[in-house]
Amino acid sequence: MTVYAIIGGTGLTKLDGLSITAALNIDTPYGAPSAAVLRGQYAGKEVLFLARHGQPHRIAPHQVNYRANLWALREAGAQVILAVNAVGGIHASMGTGHFCVPHQIIDYSYGREHTYFEGELEHVTHIDFSHPYDAGLRRKLAAALAAERCEFSTHGIYGCTQGPRLETAAEIARMERDGCDIVGMTGMPEAALARELELPYACLALVVNPAAGKSRALISMAEIERVLEEGMGAVKAVLARVLSS
Numbered sequence: 001m002t003v004y005a006i007i008g009g010t011g012l013t014k015l016d017g018l019s020i021t022a023a024l025n026i027d028t029p030y031g032a033p034s035a036a037v038l039r040g041q042y043a044g045k046e047v048l049f050l051a052r053h054g055q056p057h058r059i060a061p062h063q064v065n066y067r068a069n070l071w072a073l074r075e076a077g078a079q080v081i082l083a084v085n086a087v088g089g090i091h092a093s094m095g096t097g098h099f100c101v102p103h104q105i106i107d108y109s110y111g112r113e114h115t116y117f118e119g120e121l122e123h124v125t126h127i128d129f130s131h132p133y134d135a136g137l138r139r140k141l142a143a144a145l146a147a148e149r150c151e152f153s154t155h156g157i158y159g160c161t162q163g164p165r166l167e168t169a170a171e172i173a174r175m176e177r178d179g180c181d182i183v184g185m186t187g188m189p190e191a192a193l194a195r196e197l198e199l200p201y202a203c204l205a206l207v208v209n210p211a212a213g214k215s216r217a218l219i220s221m222a223e224i225e226r227v228l229e230e231g232m233g234a235v236k237a238v239l240a241r242v243l244s245s
Contacts, residue, residue, distance in 0.1 A: 004243055005037075005048040005078035007069065009186055010086040011206075011228030012235060013051040018042045026075050030067040030113070034059055037076045043240035048078050052186060061163035061185035067113050070193040080137065081194050081201040082242065084235055086228060087158070087184040088166075088211035088219075090176050096227055099152035099234070100182050100205040101141045105132050107188040108175070109162045114189035116196050125196075132191045137202035137242075144241035150234050156181040158205065160188040169213030183211050204238060206231045 008015060020040040026033065038049040050069055053059045073081065089095055117125045138154070145152040159180030161167055167175075167183060175183060182205055194201035208227040209219050 001046070003046055003048065003077050003079045005050065005073045005076070005081050006239060007050050007052050007073075007081060007083045007190070009052050009084050010057065011208075011232050012084050013053065013055050013057050015042060015049045016236065017240075018047065018049055024072075024076050026072040028068045028071040028075070030071055031065050033068040033072040034064060037072050039076065043243040045243045047243060048073055048076050062109070062112060064186065065113075066190050066193055067116065070190065070197055070199070074197050074199060078199060081199050082137065082141075082239065083190060083201065083203045084239075085158075085184050085186055085203055085205045086208045086224070087182040087205045088209050089207040089214065090159070090172060090183055090211045091156070091181040093153060094156065094182055094207050096207055096209060097151065097231060098207045099145055099150050099238075100156040100158075100207065101138050101145070101152065101154055102156040102158040102182065102187075102203050102205060103131070103133060103138065103154075105158045105160060105187050105191060106175075106178055106180055107160050109160050109185075109188055111162075112189055114192060116193065127192070127195050129192060129195055132195065133202045134200035137200055140242045140245050141202055141204055141238065143245065144238040147241055148234055148237050150238070153181075156205070158187045158203065159183045161185055166219055167212050172211045172213050182207060204235065206235060
């Protein structure tokens with residue numbers, strides 16, 4: 001039986017309905033992960049859960065120890081990674097409350113510990129990252145979203161910025177010219193590290209606000225929190241369907 005790991009982002013620091021059987025505090029060669037890895041039963045299946053920003057939500061996107069997080073999940077037995085991300089909408093189709101299962105990513109972040117292949121190595125390793133998200137997992141997410149009657153897109157380019165500040169309107173305009181459809185702060189190096197560990201990885205992104213310059217109103221954290229609260233029910237239902245498929 002495939003062991004799924006769920007990485008919860010903003011709005012999903014805990015997985016309601018998870019019957020926890022163990023909280024694993026795993027030491028890694030890269031330091032401590034964001035939180036204990038929770039093992040339990042969800043939707044009738046064994047699952048691992050890790051809060052990307054800690055529990056409670058306290059770790060900024062650029063300070064997340066992505067290497068420790070992915071390493072700890074693999075050590076706990078994860079075979080597949082489902083990542084949940086809150087994002088801003090750039091493309092006109094990516095309105096607030098819309099779901100996206102991205103197929104590509106552009107990395108605008110910097111200074112993050114982004115690889116396991118460093119230091120004294122026997123040989124230099126270059127992973128193939130042409131297609132950063134697992135196609136089979138993306139299909140499962142799309143099928144689950146359709147079954148839940150969610151508004152969603154099966155393709156999209158995720159632009160990953162450094163954070164923790166939100167982007168300027170000019171930066172979003174540049175990202176749109178680059179082809180980005182959504183913007184977030186935690187998509188990388190998480191996806192690349194999963195590939196280095198040979199863990200199939202896919203992202204379920206919930207659009208929680210229009211990106212800078214895409215609305216006449218200023219971005220409101222209160223509005224983002226409202227959308228997160230409303231959208232997390234659908235997120236959990238989608239995850240349950242994927243685990244049951």
